[in-house]
Amino acid sequence: MAEPTAKSRKNEKVGEVVSTKMRKTIVVEVSRRVPHRLYKKILTRRKKFYAHDEQETARLGDTVRIVESRPLSRLKRWRLEAVIRRAALVGVEDTVTAAAEAKLEE
Numbered sequence: 122m123a124e125p126t127a128k129s130r131k132n133e134k135v136g137e138v139v140s141t142k143m144r145k146t147i148v149v150e151v152s153r154r155v156p157h158r159l160y161k162k163i164l165t166r167r168k169k170f171y172a173h174d175e176q177e178t179a180r181l182g183d184t185v186r187i188v189e190s191r192p193l194s195r196l197k198r199w200r201l202e203a204v205i206r207r208a209a210l211v212g213v214e215d216t217v218t219a220a221a222e223a224k225l226e227e
Contacts, residue, residue, distance in 0.1 A: 132189040133189075134149070135205065145175060150167055150169050152166070172201050175201075187201055
């Protein structure tokens with residue numbers, strides 16, 4: 122009998138969303154730190170993965186977990202499993218607050 126809590130054997134990666142400009146597709150950058158073969162200095166290696174985001178829940182800057190899947194398109198072989206941490210909304214201004222501040226400056 123199969124165990125109901127069996128862990129999936131699919132590859133998982135955790136990275137940061139760097140692009141959400143495509144429909145139902147996100148670009149996730151995964152960073153890993155490896156020592157140089159000869160000099161042993163710690164280097165950061167980065168790779169971008171295209172992942173399928175069916176509900177379009179991920180936003181720019183979010184930390185997400187992606188899992189391996191069947192090929193969905195020419196570049197997409199991953200799908201979004203979970204949003205681990207939301208990014209802070211930077212550069213978004215409230216128009217009412219901005220108008221009130223402009224009025225006070227006059």
